[in-house]
Amino acid sequence: GHVEAAIKSYKQALHLRPDFPEATCNLLHTLQCVCSWEDRDKMFTEVEGIIRRQINMSVLPSVQPFHAIAYPIDPLLALDISRKYAAHCSMVASRFALPPFNHPAPNRIKGNGGNERLKVGYVSSDFGNHPLSHLMGSVFGMHNRENVEVFCYALSQNDGTEWRQRIQSETEHFIDVSAMSSDVIAKMINEDGIQILINLNGYTKGARNEIFAMQPAPIQVSYMGFPGTTGADYIDYLVTDEFVSPLRYSHIYSEKLVHLPHCYFVNDYKQKNRDVLDPTCQHKRSDYGLPEDKFIFACFNQLYKMDPEIFNTWCNILKRVPNSALWLLKFPAAGEMRLRAYAAAQGVQPEQIIFTDVAMKHEHIRRSALADLCLDTPLCNAHTTGTDVLWAGLPMVTLPLEKMATRVAGSLCLATGLGEEMIVNSMKEYEEQAVTLALNRPKLQALTKKLKEARLTCPLFDTARWVRNLERAYLKMWNLYCSGQQPQHFKVTENDFDFPYDR
Template identity: 55%
Template sequence: MDLAALQRGFGLPATPFGLAGCLIQPAEQQTLGQPSVCIDYGSAHALALGGLLQAVPLGVAALPPTAVAPPAVAAASAAAAALAPVPSPELDLLLAEAHEAYRAGDYTRALALCAPVHAASPCRVDALLLLGAAHYQRGEYAACVAANDAAILLDPGLAEAHANLANALQQLGDMDTAIVYYRSALRLKPRFTDALNNMASALVAKGLVPAAMEAYGAALAINPGLVDVHNNLGDLWRAQGAAGAAAARARYAEALRLDPGYAPAWRGLGDLAREAGDAAAALGCYGEAARLRPGYADALTGAGVALKELRRRSEAEACFEAAAALRPACALSLGNLGGMYYERGKLEPAIAAYRRALSLQPLFPEAYNNLGNALREAGRVGEAVEAYAACIRQQYARAGAPGAPLPGPVAGRLSVAYANLGGLLKASGQAAPAIACYEQVASLSPESPEAAANLGSAYKDAGQHDAAAAAYKRALALRPDFPEAFANLVHSLQCVCEWAERGPLFARLEGDVRRDLAGGRLPAVQPFHAMAYPFPADLALAISRAYAGQAALAAARLALPPLPHPPAAPLARGQRLRVAYVSADFGNHPLSHLMGSVFGLHDRTRVEVFCYALSPPDGSEWRRRIEAEAEHFVDASGWGPADIARRISADGVHVALNLNGYTRGARNEVFALRPAPVQASYMGFPATTGAPYLPWLITDPVVAPPTVRHCYSEALALMPHCYFVNDYARAHGDVLDKSTLPTRAEVGLPPGKVVYACSNQLYKFDPDTFATWCRILRRVPDRCTNPCPTSRDRLANPPGPWP
């Protein structure tokens, strides 16, 4: 079915839809998953109230002949009789006109006509009932309560006033008092099916599903032909999952037997089909529902979900927008639309939809969580942190009293929000608060292997490798087949030189990686680690290609049209070559320590340099220096990949250099969008990127000798001597002046000995390398070692025997 046909089937014009929403509550996004949606189509509460007040007699209703009013009711009725209004043809005519306006849906006119009747005769219960009904339809629930309260004072035996008061209380969220008034109405009028139907919706809101089913059953026992009640009971059975599917189907079928044109029952059948995994059948049911009731928002919502599951995302988006246009003030609708925009990479529309939802319903923790996801993807870290924090606060507030045990669903939602916040904090280098978040997740979900693994990753990033290894082992105890946890455990063990089981561990790890690659899954071993592991060269290349493919897929989701490039022609006289350096490491990082001067040393008569920073200012001297010396410095740390790529393209860059590769903070999606005609990898990642959008690698013949050229996807631009920039002569020129250097004694080194040092992280060397060092040290008489501070303790007390 094409989009135009689908729109015609739903009674809609085949034109673009505007922004709006639908009745699906967005589900939280897991840290390791993609974002998704779960359905809450028009609850039983909303369906039950659909035509309720129209069924309430607008005159004074008497008690059934067999009913006996209790003394208090009888006394109040006697008082009401004493205050009985004097008949007035003029007032009767006004009230009749008010009734006609109400039946025509003109509730404002109904109120205007009824007001003088009530003012002239405040004891007319029929006028009070109409006033309450009109206020209800206008959403003025407190005024509806007041009108029905006054009617009950005048005639305590009027069951309709009790029921209508209960309806308004239910809309105000006072379910307990609403249920009391529904029961009062039923005592006065035991066969009052509207009261049973709506009391059931209040019981559902309280979580009393069996009692609600009993109320629906009582209504059907009185009148088996109540189509709405059959449908509502079907919705309740459907909410029980697979166990209730057959009963739900029977109720929907009975509703359609009674009324073949009853659209909500087709919607219910569509829900059943979709939940059973048959999205195509579901789409047919939703189409029939919308054919029967053009502009049926719930049917559009269901169709959007089904189309999404069928991967017809543009059609799904159109359905969500159309459904939302019908309910522009529905927060759940806007939240759902935001979820669809997010899934399609439309981050700014998603953010706008979530913010609009929150303006309508400020207490909406799920929308805050999903807003955080969208802001995170857009690179707006500070705002994302605030959104996740708001979600967590509201989840605790929803849970009730502090310190009380959290219900399972609440603990699950809190775990998701804490995990998302922890992931964001970890990615932005805030290790301690990230660990605190993941510890909360592990406490809330003690049997979750993902929670234990995420906690391990937070410890690992903070350099707490022993704690990380313990957390990974916990994750693997909960789920032995957990490749990501196993890969990270292996890495943490290498970071503490735990080599006792190195051979078997890497053999298993290689097997896991090859299975992932064969299955089309992203391997758990990252490219930066793969180049330091004892893997075959072809496997390292395959890992890089898989990660390059992931970045390309993320870029494709942004749906950005091809970006314009400068003309493919020789530079004209006086025209400069525009070179872009893109990095997350403009700051206190080895890359800036090594090449901090390069960005300002280009010949400005021939080269125009642009630096695009993917990380915010860190206040370091290196960041300040690069900002000052580069001809153009752009802080793009708060931008999304699409915005960065557009800017590089708009700046007319000829050559774009990726200084990250697969190191922390990389935004390879930017290069996958191909903002420049020539793109290359340099410095940050010396191995292959495996990325077709980075067709060049700047290296040298020592790092990439001819014998290993097959290990690279790139064409190699070979520097004649060494590709590795070293800025010590400019940045640390003082070390060249011996008169300014400290003595050996001043830095704790013995005089007259050769000093061997290694400043690398421990996972970068292996037992063979360490054994070679030991052999050298044994053969050199006057020597000492000075490993980097993070390595010293571990090497001084190695976990295994010294080679």
């Protein structure tokens, strides 16, 4: 929380000891969080050099995988960072000195000698008040109990919130393993006979990836928590989709890619946020000090996802659209002053930049509809926030790049059925599209109307349909394993013959 003090301390440390990789990398990350962009290119070049040297020396890189996904670095370097962290987890696992686990026999579900149901385990530290549970809350209980037996292993203590209570009550087997050591958890997973084990953390806070390095289950999968490659030889599959992780980019992933239909990114709004659709209880702009008469562009992403290139583009847009403003969040508050100064230097008027505080989830979705158009950040997209604004009926402009985290918003847009009108292919096109939609009100109004009408029917918000497709994917993984085949890339289709959801 004390960002300015942290920046000062890192700079002092580097003054005393210029060759201090941790300080250099942490300084860059902290500066990125508050949009302090002086010497940015030079610092990224320096940090990239540090990472490459560390990888060559087999030292754990000073840049964490979760930070690397939002950096403009070579995707293959991001893969190498993940590989080093995965190897570190393997080393942690080896200290427990467990003998290799015996896995369930490769017998097909409902076949001779096979279980009647597929045993699927989810491991997460985020069963509670966390974006993961806001998005996935219904999934665990929506699995079809005739075909799938679900186990949730909670790495964190009960936080007493409705999110935790709900998952706990709706999941067939919910086990709080937060007080157990990783080897004991791995043994429990193995004794439960889990056939497919899903890592919902990846390289995020609270993860215990060494459990997966112990390989308690025959098939291990990464999903949702970490939008990138784990670099782990003990993770067989990454659940994603054709737009987010096209096969032409498969070389930047260590996992085999499972392409779900539509969008891989699930959400729970149809179940939990229906009242946002009620037109009678909408917020007003005046509730937030937003100007009634201006065209409002909005970006609700954390500030670390921004970079000079996109901000310059936003400034150009503001200068080209008369009577317009950009609505941002104090996420963190320390970034506001710098972005205001940056905008002023680009010739943007002070009243054209509006900052508000971060709001609670429900209010955040509801007030998003007060904006006219959402502007996404290409370097690291709106993921949860992107889903929020689309549910609020707010169209966006997004520019996909190569890495997974740069392509999620495009996939969200495609799954509304209106992707062609929201996805662009270059920064120039991004600017033109935003300006065109702002100046051509009937065109934007038509898009907004179509988006609002699609919410209850489009695949993006159809959680039950998404869960059924996930089950198709799990059964395909298991059936490949049963037939003695290695994990392989595959694309799930909503075809019961090719991709049955029950056997």
